[in-house]
Amino acid sequence: MPFQLSPAEEISRKIAQEYTEREIIPRRRELMTDDRAMWREQPDKQTRFGFHRHIIPRKEGGTGIGFVASCVVIEELCAGWPDLQFVTYGEMAYYFVKATGGEVEKKLFPGIIKGDIRATVTTTEPSGGSDIINFQTTARKVDGGWVLNGRKCFASEAECCQFVMTLVKTGDPNDPATRGNRALSAFIVEMGMPGFRIGRLENTLGRSQDLAEFIFDNCFVPDSHLVGQVGRGVPPVFQAVADTGRMTICGMLNGITLGAYRCAVKYAKERKAYGKSISELQAIQHRIADMTIDLEATRALTYRAAWQRTQGRSCAGEMAVAKYFATQAALRTCLNSVNIHGAYGVLDDYMPHHFYKHAPLRITAGGTDEIMKNMIAAAALADGNPDMSTKPMEEAYFGGWPASA
Amino acid sequence: MRELNIVVCIKPVPDSRYWDRLSLDPRTKTLRREGIPTVISPLDKNAIEEALRIREAHGGKVTVISMGPPNTTEVLAMAYALGVDDSVLLTDRAFAGADTLATACGLVSGIRKLGKVDLVLLGDQSLDGSTGQVGPQVAELLDIPSITHVDKIDFVDDDTIRARSRIELGYMVIEARLPCALAVVKEINQVRLTPVDGALWATEKTTKQWTATECAVDANTIGSKGSPTYVPEVANIQMQRKAEVLKGDPATIARQLIEKLKSAGVIEG
Numbered sequence: 124m125p126f127q128l129s130p131a132e133e134i135s136r137k138i139a140q141e142y143t144e145r146e147i148i149p150r151r152r153e154l155m156t157d158d159r160a161m162w163r164e165q166p167d168k169q170t171r172f173g174f175h176r177h178i179i180p181r182k183e184g185g186t187g188i189g190f191v192a193s194c195v196v197i198e199e200l201c202a203g204w205p206d207l208q209f210v211t212y213g214e215m216a217y218y219f220v221k222a223t224g225g226e227v228e229k230k231l232f233p234g235i236i237k238g239d240i241r242a243t244v245t246t247t248e249p250s251g252g253s254d255i256i257n258f259q260t261t262a263r264k265v266d267g268g269w270v271l272n273g274r275k276c277f278a279s280e281a282e283c284c285q286f287v288m289t290l291v292k293t294g295d296p297n298d299p300a301t302r303g304n305r306a307l308s309a310f311i312v313e314m315g316m317p318g319f320r321i322g323r324l325e326n327t328l329g330r331s332q333d334l335a336e337f338i339f340d341n342c343f344v345p346d347s348h349l350v351g352q353v354g355r356g357v358p359p360v361f362q363a364v365a366d367t368g369r370m371t372i373c374g375m376l377n378g379i380t381l382g383a384y385r386c387a388v389k390y391a392k393e394r395k396a397y398g399k400s401i402s403e404l405q406a407i408q409h410r411i412a413d414m415t416i417d418l419e420a421t422r423a424l425t426y427r428a429a430w431q432r433t434q435g436r437s438c439a440g441e442m443a444v445a446k447y448f449a450t451q452a453a454l455r456t457c458l459n460s461v462n463i464h465g466a467y468g469v470l471d472d473y474m475p476h477h478f479y480k481h482a483p484l485r486i487t488a489g490g491t492d493e494i495m496k497n498m499i500a501a502a503a504l505a506d507g508n509p510d511m512s513t514k515p516m517e518e519a520y521f522g523g524w525p526a527s528a
Numbered sequence: 529m530r531e532l533n534i535v536v537c538i539k540p541v542p543d544s545r546y547w548d549r550l551s552l553d554p555r556t557k558t559l560r561r562e563g564i565p566t567v568i569s570p571l572d573k574n575a576i577e578e579a580l581r582i583r584e585a586h587g588g589k590v591t592v593i594s595m596g597p598p599n600t601t602e603v604l605a606m607a608y609a610l611g612v613d614d615s616v617l618l619t620d621r622a623f624a625g626a627d628t629l630a631t632a633c634g635l636v637s638g639i640r641k642l643g644k645v646d647l648v649l650l651g652d653q654s655l656d657g658s659t660g661q662v663g664p665q666v667a668e669l670l671d672i673p674s675i676t677h678v679d680k681i682d683f684v685d686d687d688t689i690r691a692r693s694r695i696e697l698g699y700m701v702i703e704a705r706l707p708c709a710l711a712v713v714k715e716i717n718q719v720r721l722t723p724v725d726g727a728l729w730a731t732e733k734t735t736k737q738w739t740a741t742e743c744a745v746d747a748n749t750i751g752s753k754g755s756p757t758y759v760p761e762v763a764n765i766q767m768q769r770k771a772e773v774l775k776g777d778p779a780t781i782a783r784q785l786i787e788k789l790k791s792a793g794v795i796e797g
Binding site for chain 1: 548605606609721722723724726727728730731
């Protein structure tokens, strides 16, 4: 497969690296003791800087460089600090308003391009996320809009977003006309709408106040905020967001792998034992070789899937392969980094500890390993060829929605 | 204030992140740079930043000029990414092996070819050579005023610049007629982060590449031929910690330590 980073993608990496070296790395010490230290400023800084515009076509105000550039940027930011990236939320805001169109697009689009508006997605309920047919949150039709009631949970970066997209039940599962996922519809809900609020903020491994609960208590949402049509099931934008969301998670995991790799290589060269640098010991060299293999392979899989998406082709299968591998690679590399650092590797004051703590957070994000394997097998068996998804995106799931940046 | 034509001279230097890979070649008596990424010398970025600020305030044009092998265009692309209007690379075997004087001669030939220039900006010194000579040499060869160690620039009128030059324990404020050459220090500004759209500017603009013949420069004034500098010897200096064990009771050891630190000039007394 012919693939290499384009000059624009290479320069996008340099730009992200420069940003990380100036904005994030000097403040690592602060983040080591307070992981929320930069959550008030970085969301605005990153999207106002425009990192999310790589996936937006130039004619709409983006750079149009594409999905690989987005992955590369997220990778560099997360190599600085394992989860300090808000690029995704600018990207999601763009997808959501384009899928909704009309008044919502008119109102929110300029702010998204400027980087003032970000969005997150919330579908999972306390009873689970994959079993969408049994969601309990409902929307009831009223004059001029809908009234939402229920609870959603485990939404990421809720506090830095200006709106959410959610999936709720609008039909009756017992009615043949609205059976199955046709009972579901998607809505845009803006922060501050009466009856909508953030509930409990969950602490997770390595992060405090990480995942949010959303509460809909007789929340009125105007008709203009309906995404797609009622009774047509899950809108295609969800599939698009699922793929690009996994792309983001791969970028984050690759950033963790890269960060753990960089600090291990540096430490191995500096640390002296038995009168020489430990990088001269074969046991250490083999660990570094393993880390290098993981880094090269995970980058190649992610960039390949993102490149395919930029070409306007579906990448569901490839992205599932990349996400599965990126998770394993990050976990292995972090462990290798901790081992190379010895006891320093588990100290709060050293980076391996922080990369190691954040890697498992991404196991479930975008689907567990088992869900990834289900997707990979489905794609491989359905198409019966090693390239898996070869369909143009429009055919795969977009239905007229802009295919490439 | 009128619009100015500003030229910034920039030097590609080895990226400091990879300095552990640098070594000296005892045969050529130069740095071995193979495989080490090059970047714009940090103070030259301050010079670009100042040029961009002047352009943003008063209009005009910013052109960067450099001398080096053809792949130096990758470094110049990062100047485009920062927002400069134009870039020129002087690339020719005849330019190779230049010391500071021959470098200045080469750069001046390119600056002359650019036409009317109001202001030449440079970093006060490069990250690798650190001589600080090229700025004044360029000014001398162009026969224009030169101010070095500049940390502040103002305009008195359309044709007069006021620059603050850092000196030991203070500064001088100097006024000069345009055109002039200013060598800037890092305190002059904070270089902007390269904008996201810079990736587009860098890949859509092309660097002009000029040979020595195109610059109509005397071949005896450039490259190794035009370099009077001769390096007789290079040496690797090994930095090592000095270890010495002090003996006796704690008070004696403390006294000995104080004396040793005083005689080494670490503490006063």
